[in-house]
Amino acid sequence: MASEAEKEEETVCVTGANGFIGTWLVKTLLDNNYTSINATVFPGSDSSHLFALPGAGDANLRVFEADVLDSGAVSRAVEGCKGVFHVASPCTLEDPVDPEKELILPAVQGTLNVLEAAKRFGVRRVVVTSSISAIVPNPGWKGKVFDETSWTDLEYCKSRKKWYPVSKTLAEKAAWEFAEKHGVDVVAIHPATCLGPLMQPYLNASCAVLQQLLQGSKDTQEYHWLGAVPVKDVAKAQVLLFESPAASGRYLCTNGIYQFGDFAERVSKLFPEFPVHS
Numbered sequence: 001m002a003s004e005a006e007k008e009e010e011t012v013c014v015t016g017a018n019g020f021i022g023t024w025l026v027k028t029l030l031d032n033n034y035t036s037i038n039a040t041v042f043p044g045s046d047s048s049h050l051f052a053l054p055g056a057g058d059a060n061l062r063v064f065e066a067d068v069l070d071s072g073a074v075s076r077a078v079e080g081c082k083g084v085f086h087v088a089s090p091c092t093l094e095d096p097v098d099p100e101k102e103l104i105l106p107a108v109q110g111t112l113n114v115l116e117a118a119k120r121f122g123v124r125r126v127v128v129t130s131s132i133s134a135i136v137p138n139p140g141w142k143g144k145v146f147d148e149t150s151w152t153d154l155e156y157c158k159s160r161k162k163w164y165p166v167s168k169t170l171a172e173k174a175a176w177e178f179a180e181k182h183g184v185d186v187v188a189i190h191p192a193t194c195l196g197p198l199m200q201p202y203l204n205a206s207c208a209v210l211q212q213l214l215q216g217s218k219d220t221q222e223y224h225w226l227g228a229v230p231v232k233d234v235a236k237a238q239v240l241l242f243e244s245p246a247a248s249g250r251y252l253c254t255n256g257i258y259q260f261g262d263f264a265e266r267v268s269k270l271f272p273e274f275p276v277h278s
Protein backbone atom coordinates (compact mmCIF):
# COMPACT_ATOMS: atom_id res chain seq x y z
CA MET A 1 0.00 0.00 0.00
CA ALA A 2 1.21 3.53 -0.77
CA SER A 3 2.01 5.53 2.39
CA GLU A 4 0.32 8.89 2.94
CA ALA A 5 3.68 10.58 2.21
CA GLU A 6 4.02 8.73 -1.11
CA LYS A 7 0.51 9.73 -2.13
CA GLU A 8 1.37 13.34 -1.48
CA GLU A 9 4.56 13.19 -3.50
CA GLU A 10 3.44 11.09 -6.43
CA THR A 11 1.64 12.35 -9.49
CA VAL A 12 -0.96 10.10 -11.07
CA CYS A 13 -2.73 10.49 -14.38
CA VAL A 14 -6.38 9.74 -15.09
CA THR A 15 -7.38 9.55 -18.76
CA GLY A 16 -11.03 10.25 -19.58
CA ALA A 17 -11.18 12.10 -16.27
CA ASN A 18 -14.32 14.06 -17.06
CA GLY A 19 -16.47 10.98 -17.84
CA PHE A 20 -18.77 9.08 -15.46
CA ILE A 21 -16.16 6.72 -14.00
CA GLY A 22 -13.29 9.19 -14.51
CA THR A 23 -14.98 11.85 -12.41
CA TRP A 24 -15.65 9.37 -9.61
CA LEU A 25 -12.05 8.23 -9.81
CA VAL A 26 -10.71 11.78 -9.51
CA LYS A 27 -13.02 12.32 -6.54
CA THR A 28 -11.82 9.09 -4.91
CA LEU A 29 -8.17 10.01 -5.43
CA LEU A 30 -8.76 13.43 -3.86
CA ASP A 31 -10.65 11.81 -0.97
CA ASN A 32 -7.66 9.50 -0.50
CA ASN A 33 -5.20 12.37 -0.18
CA TYR A 34 -3.64 12.27 -3.63
CA THR A 35 -2.32 15.78 -4.11
CA SER A 36 -1.11 15.71 -7.70
CA ILE A 37 -3.48 14.50 -10.42
CA ASN A 38 -3.08 14.95 -14.17
CA ALA A 39 -6.55 14.67 -15.67
CA THR A 40 -6.87 14.18 -19.42
CA VAL A 41 -10.01 15.18 -21.28
CA PHE A 42 -10.93 15.04 -24.95
CA PRO A 43 -9.93 18.38 -26.55
CA GLY A 44 -12.71 20.92 -26.14
CA SER A 45 -14.59 18.87 -23.49
CA ASP A 46 -16.03 20.49 -20.42
CA SER A 47 -14.00 19.69 -17.31
CA SER A 48 -15.42 22.36 -15.01
CA HIS A 49 -17.28 19.77 -12.88
CA LEU A 50 -13.92 18.30 -11.83
CA PHE A 51 -13.04 21.56 -10.07
CA ALA A 52 -16.34 21.41 -8.20
CA LEU A 53 -15.24 18.17 -6.51
CA PRO A 54 -14.48 18.50 -2.79
CA GLY A 55 -10.84 19.44 -2.33
CA ALA A 56 -10.12 20.01 -6.03
CA GLY A 57 -8.15 23.05 -7.07
CA ASP A 58 -5.41 24.29 -9.35
CA ALA A 59 -2.76 23.07 -6.91
CA ASN A 60 -3.71 19.40 -7.02
CA LEU A 61 -5.54 18.97 -10.32
CA ARG A 62 -4.16 19.79 -13.75
CA VAL A 63 -6.26 19.29 -16.88
CA PHE A 64 -4.58 18.16 -20.10
CA GLU A 65 -6.52 18.21 -23.34
CA ALA A 66 -5.58 14.97 -25.04
CA ASP A 67 -7.23 12.84 -27.67
CA VAL A 68 -5.85 9.42 -26.78
CA LEU A 69 -4.95 9.03 -30.45
CA ASP A 70 -2.54 11.95 -30.08
CA SER A 71 0.55 10.27 -28.64
CA GLY A 72 2.30 13.61 -28.01
CA ALA A 73 -0.60 14.97 -25.98
CA VAL A 74 -0.86 11.70 -24.04
CA SER A 75 2.87 11.82 -23.31
CA ARG A 76 2.63 15.33 -21.89
CA ALA A 77 -0.03 14.17 -19.43
CA VAL A 78 1.82 11.01 -18.39
CA GLU A 79 5.28 12.55 -17.99
CA GLY A 80 6.30 12.62 -14.34
CA CYS A 81 3.54 10.23 -13.22
CA LYS A 82 4.03 7.14 -11.06
CA GLY A 83 0.61 5.75 -11.83
CA VAL A 84 -1.77 5.94 -14.75
CA PHE A 85 -5.45 5.08 -14.66
CA HIS A 86 -6.45 4.56 -18.27
CA VAL A 87 -10.18 5.17 -18.41
CA ALA A 88 -10.75 7.02 -21.72
CA SER A 89 -12.42 4.95 -24.39
CA PRO A 90 -15.54 5.55 -26.46
CA CYS A 91 -18.52 4.14 -24.56
CA THR A 92 -21.80 4.57 -26.39
CA LEU A 93 -25.05 2.70 -26.98
CA GLU A 94 -25.40 4.07 -30.48
CA ASP A 95 -24.46 1.87 -33.41
CA PRO A 96 -21.33 3.33 -34.98
CA VAL A 97 -21.32 4.24 -38.67
CA ASP A 98 -17.63 3.33 -38.89
CA PRO A 99 -16.85 0.92 -35.99
CA GLU A 100 -13.14 0.80 -36.73
CA LYS A 101 -12.70 4.57 -36.65
CA GLU A 102 -15.24 5.45 -33.96
CA LEU A 103 -14.67 2.63 -31.45
CA ILE A 104 -11.90 0.18 -32.20
CA LEU A 105 -9.07 2.55 -33.12
CA PRO A 106 -9.44 4.89 -30.11
CA ALA A 107 -9.84 1.91 -27.77
CA VAL A 108 -6.86 -0.05 -29.07
CA GLN A 109 -4.46 2.65 -30.27
CA GLY A 110 -5.44 4.88 -27.35
CA THR A 111 -4.45 2.14 -24.92
CA LEU A 112 -1.19 1.55 -26.76
CA ASN A 113 -0.36 5.28 -26.73
CA VAL A 114 -0.95 5.40 -22.98
CA LEU A 115 1.19 2.32 -22.40
CA GLU A 116 3.94 3.64 -24.65
CA ALA A 117 4.05 6.84 -22.60
CA ALA A 118 4.00 4.81 -19.38
CA LYS A 119 6.98 2.83 -20.61
CA ARG A 120 8.89 5.94 -21.66
CA PHE A 121 8.41 7.69 -18.33
CA GLY A 122 8.88 4.64 -16.07
CA VAL A 123 5.35 4.60 -14.68
CA ARG A 124 5.11 2.09 -11.83
CA ARG A 125 1.69 0.72 -12.72
CA VAL A 126 -1.05 1.28 -15.28
CA VAL A 127 -4.57 0.35 -14.22
CA VAL A 128 -6.44 -0.33 -17.45
CA THR A 129 -10.20 0.02 -17.33
CA SER A 130 -11.33 -2.90 -19.40
CA SER A 131 -14.90 -4.13 -19.05
CA ILE A 132 -17.09 -7.12 -18.42
CA SER A 133 -17.63 -6.65 -22.16
CA ALA A 134 -14.17 -8.13 -22.72
CA ILE A 135 -15.40 -11.32 -21.00
CA VAL A 136 -18.95 -11.58 -22.39
CA PRO A 137 -20.94 -11.96 -24.61
CA ASN A 138 -19.82 -15.46 -25.46
CA PRO A 139 -22.46 -18.10 -26.26
CA GLY A 140 -19.84 -20.73 -25.35
CA TRP A 141 -19.85 -19.72 -21.67
CA LYS A 142 -23.34 -21.00 -20.98
CA GLY A 143 -23.14 -23.26 -17.91
CA LYS A 144 -19.39 -22.73 -17.48
CA VAL A 145 -17.50 -20.96 -14.71
CA PHE A 146 -16.00 -17.63 -15.73
CA ASP A 147 -12.40 -17.00 -14.78
CA GLU A 148 -9.35 -15.00 -15.89
CA THR A 149 -9.16 -17.01 -19.11
CA SER A 150 -12.68 -16.04 -20.21
CA TRP A 151 -12.84 -13.71 -23.19
CA THR A 152 -15.64 -12.32 -25.31
CA ASP A 153 -16.30 -14.21 -28.55
CA LEU A 154 -15.10 -11.71 -31.15
CA GLU A 155 -16.63 -13.50 -34.13
CA TYR A 156 -20.01 -13.73 -32.40
CA CYS A 157 -19.87 -10.00 -31.61
CA LYS A 158 -18.78 -9.03 -35.12
CA SER A 159 -21.57 -11.12 -36.65
CA ARG A 160 -24.09 -9.35 -34.39
CA LYS A 161 -22.43 -5.95 -34.91
CA LYS A 162 -21.72 -5.61 -31.19
CA TRP A 163 -18.79 -3.30 -31.69
CA TYR A 164 -18.29 -2.04 -28.16
CA PRO A 165 -17.34 -5.50 -26.76
CA VAL A 166 -15.08 -5.92 -29.79
CA SER A 167 -13.32 -2.63 -29.01
CA LYS A 168 -12.85 -3.46 -25.31
CA THR A 169 -11.64 -7.00 -26.00
CA LEU A 170 -9.13 -5.94 -28.64
CA ALA A 171 -7.91 -3.06 -26.45
CA GLU A 172 -7.34 -5.29 -23.44
CA LYS A 173 -5.62 -7.96 -25.50
CA ALA A 174 -3.34 -5.28 -26.98
CA ALA A 175 -2.57 -4.05 -23.45
CA TRP A 176 -1.47 -7.49 -22.26
CA GLU A 177 0.64 -8.03 -25.34
CA PHE A 178 2.37 -4.67 -24.84
CA ALA A 179 2.84 -5.27 -21.11
CA GLU A 180 4.47 -8.62 -21.71
CA LYS A 181 6.69 -7.38 -24.51
CA HIS A 182 7.87 -4.20 -22.79
CA GLY A 183 7.69 -5.12 -19.10
CA VAL A 184 5.10 -2.48 -18.19
CA ASP A 185 3.13 -3.32 -15.03
CA VAL A 186 -0.52 -3.48 -16.07
CA VAL A 187 -3.52 -4.49 -13.98
CA ALA A 188 -6.95 -4.62 -15.61
CA ILE A 189 -10.30 -4.00 -14.01
CA HIS A 190 -13.53 -5.29 -15.59
CA PRO A 191 -16.49 -3.38 -14.25
CA ALA A 192 -19.97 -4.64 -14.96
CA THR A 193 -22.70 -2.10 -15.70
CA CYS A 194 -21.75 0.89 -13.56
CA LEU A 195 -24.61 2.78 -12.00
CA GLY A 196 -24.73 5.60 -9.50
CA PRO A 197 -24.92 9.35 -9.09
CA LEU A 198 -23.82 11.34 -12.13
CA MET A 199 -21.28 14.02 -11.37
CA GLN A 200 -20.60 14.79 -15.03
CA PRO A 201 -23.05 17.04 -16.88
CA TYR A 202 -24.45 14.37 -19.25
CA LEU A 203 -25.98 10.89 -19.24
CA ASN A 204 -23.36 8.21 -19.96
CA ALA A 205 -24.07 4.89 -21.70
CA SER A 206 -24.42 2.56 -18.70
CA CYS A 207 -26.84 4.87 -16.90
CA ALA A 208 -28.68 5.24 -20.21
CA VAL A 209 -29.21 1.42 -20.21
CA LEU A 210 -31.09 1.77 -16.94
CA GLN A 211 -33.01 4.74 -18.29
CA GLN A 212 -34.00 2.79 -21.42
CA LEU A 213 -35.20 -0.16 -19.33
CA LEU A 214 -37.29 2.16 -17.21
CA GLN A 215 -38.74 3.61 -20.41
CA GLY A 216 -39.86 0.17 -21.63
CA SER A 217 -37.02 -0.97 -23.94
CA LYS A 218 -37.56 -4.56 -25.17
CA ASP A 219 -33.92 -5.33 -26.02
CA THR A 220 -33.34 -8.77 -24.43
CA GLN A 221 -29.56 -8.74 -25.07
CA GLU A 222 -29.26 -12.47 -25.58
CA TYR A 223 -26.07 -14.03 -24.14
CA HIS A 224 -25.37 -10.74 -22.44
CA TRP A 225 -24.51 -11.67 -18.88
CA LEU A 226 -24.10 -8.68 -16.71
CA GLY A 227 -24.12 -7.36 -13.20
CA ALA A 228 -24.57 -3.93 -11.78
CA VAL A 229 -21.89 -2.24 -9.77
CA PRO A 230 -21.92 1.08 -7.93
CA VAL A 231 -19.60 3.47 -9.72
CA LYS A 232 -18.23 4.50 -6.34
CA ASP A 233 -16.99 0.94 -5.77
CA VAL A 234 -15.38 0.80 -9.20
CA ALA A 235 -13.39 3.96 -8.43
CA LYS A 236 -12.33 2.54 -5.06
CA ALA A 237 -11.27 -0.70 -6.72
CA GLN A 238 -9.22 1.18 -9.32
CA VAL A 239 -7.30 2.97 -6.56
CA LEU A 240 -6.89 -0.26 -4.59
CA LEU A 241 -5.42 -1.99 -7.64
CA PHE A 242 -2.89 0.81 -8.02
CA GLU A 243 -1.96 0.76 -4.36
CA SER A 244 -1.69 -3.01 -3.90
CA PRO A 245 1.67 -4.28 -5.16
CA ALA A 246 0.41 -7.88 -5.13
CA ALA A 247 -2.43 -7.12 -7.53
CA SER A 248 -1.97 -8.61 -10.98
CA GLY A 249 -4.03 -9.76 -13.92
CA ARG A 250 -7.75 -9.26 -14.52
CA TYR A 251 -10.27 -8.19 -11.87
CA LEU A 252 -13.98 -8.54 -12.45
CA CYS A 253 -15.79 -5.83 -10.52
CA THR A 254 -19.47 -6.67 -10.13
CA ASN A 255 -22.13 -7.55 -7.59
CA GLY A 256 -22.85 -10.82 -9.37
CA ILE A 257 -23.43 -12.08 -12.86
CA TYR A 258 -26.75 -12.87 -14.48
CA GLN A 259 -28.65 -12.68 -17.70
CA PHE A 260 -29.87 -9.31 -18.87
CA GLY A 261 -33.46 -10.54 -18.42
CA ASP A 262 -32.80 -11.20 -14.70
CA PHE A 263 -31.43 -7.69 -14.34
CA ALA A 264 -34.55 -6.31 -16.03
CA GLU A 265 -36.72 -8.36 -13.68
CA ARG A 266 -34.90 -6.96 -10.65
CA VAL A 267 -35.29 -3.42 -11.96
CA SER A 268 -38.97 -4.10 -12.59
CA LYS A 269 -39.45 -5.20 -8.95
CA LEU A 270 -37.53 -2.23 -7.62
CA PHE A 271 -39.43 0.27 -9.75
CA PRO A 272 -42.93 -1.19 -10.34
CA GLU A 273 -44.22 2.22 -11.39
CA PHE A 274 -42.13 2.02 -14.61
CA PRO A 275 -43.03 -0.09 -17.72
CA VAL A 276 -39.97 -2.39 -17.49
CA HIS A 277 -40.08 -5.47 -19.80
CA SER A 278 -38.56 -8.49 -18.14
Ligand SMILES: NC(=O)c1ccc[n+]([C@@H]2O[C@H](COP(=O)([O-])OP(=O)(O)OC[C@H]3O[C@@H](n4cnc5c(N)ncnc54)[C@H](OP(=O)(O)O)[C@@H]3O)[C@@H](O)[C@H]2O)c1
Nearest residue numbers: 016019020021042045067068088089090131193194204206
Ligand atom coordinates in the same frame (compact mmCIF):
# COMPACT_ATOMS: atom_id res chain seq x y z
N1 LIG B 1 -20.01 2.67 -17.48
C1 LIG B 1 -19.89 1.36 -17.47
O1 LIG B 1 -20.83 0.61 -17.15
C2 LIG B 1 -18.57 0.73 -17.82
C3 LIG B 1 -18.41 -0.63 -17.52
C4 LIG B 1 -17.18 -1.22 -17.82
C5 LIG B 1 -16.17 -0.48 -18.37
N2 LIG B 1 -16.36 0.83 -18.66
C6 LIG B 1 -15.25 1.57 -19.24
O2 LIG B 1 -14.98 2.65 -18.38
C7 LIG B 1 -14.46 3.73 -19.14
C8 LIG B 1 -15.25 4.99 -18.84
O3 LIG B 1 -16.60 4.77 -19.16
P1 LIG B 1 -17.74 5.74 -18.61
O4 LIG B 1 -18.88 4.91 -18.26
O5 LIG B 1 -17.17 6.67 -17.62
O6 LIG B 1 -18.12 6.49 -19.97
P2 LIG B 1 -17.99 8.03 -20.36
O7 LIG B 1 -18.62 8.86 -19.34
O8 LIG B 1 -18.50 8.11 -21.76
O9 LIG B 1 -16.42 8.25 -20.34
C9 LIG B 1 -15.60 7.94 -21.42
C10 LIG B 1 -14.52 8.98 -21.45
O10 LIG B 1 -13.57 8.66 -22.51
C11 LIG B 1 -13.34 9.85 -23.21
N3 LIG B 1 -12.90 9.56 -24.58
C12 LIG B 1 -13.54 8.85 -25.53
N4 LIG B 1 -12.82 8.82 -26.65
C13 LIG B 1 -11.71 9.54 -26.41
C14 LIG B 1 -10.59 9.90 -27.17
N5 LIG B 1 -10.43 9.51 -28.46
N6 LIG B 1 -9.63 10.65 -26.59
C15 LIG B 1 -9.76 11.08 -25.33
N7 LIG B 1 -10.80 10.79 -24.56
C16 LIG B 1 -11.77 10.01 -25.09
C17 LIG B 1 -14.63 10.62 -23.17
O11 LIG B 1 -14.40 11.99 -23.44
P3 LIG B 1 -15.57 12.95 -24.00
O12 LIG B 1 -16.87 12.40 -23.50
O13 LIG B 1 -15.25 14.28 -23.44
O14 LIG B 1 -15.46 12.88 -25.47
C18 LIG B 1 -15.04 10.37 -21.73
O15 LIG B 1 -14.40 11.25 -20.85
C19 LIG B 1 -14.48 3.29 -20.60
O16 LIG B 1 -13.21 2.76 -20.90
C20 LIG B 1 -15.51 2.19 -20.60
O17 LIG B 1 -15.31 1.28 -21.64
C21 LIG B 1 -17.55 1.46 -18.39
